[in-house]
Amino acid sequence: MFADKNGRKPGIVISILSVIVFNTLFGLSTTYWMAIVTRGLLGLLCGILGPIKAYASEVCRKEHQALGIxxxxxxRAIALVIGPAIGGFLAQQDHVLHAFGFR
Incomplete structure (x- = not known):
């Protein structure tokens, strides 16, 4: 509804900014309730998939719309697998130091 009323570009920008801010706050949360609140706000403000799919269907030609969507x-599915894998790799500092030749 926000993208229909205010345009897709502001909706996409707000969604991307909310993902950056609330994922960072979730990662830095110090209490259980802070983690719950930041994840809730992330879920409420991350409405990026609908406008991106609509944008992809408009940008692609008729014969390539299915491929674009x-x-x-x-x-998105690949990012949900690769992102936590990179985070888990970087969380293990000994492996990171060894991989880059510092140990």
Missing amino acids: SLVTSS
Whole structure:
């Protein structure tokens, strides 16, 4: 509804900024309730998938619309796997130091 009323670009920008801010706050949360509140706000303000799919269907030609929408969905699924894997790798500092030749 926000993207329909105010345009897709402001909706996408607000969603991206909310992901950056609230994921960072979630990672830095010090209490259980701070973690719950930041995840809740992240869920409320992250409405990026709808406008991105609509934008992909408008940008692509008629014969490539299915490919454009599937790329949006596939890239989101890949990011949900790769992002935590990178975070887990970086959380283990001994492995990171060894991988870059510091140990």
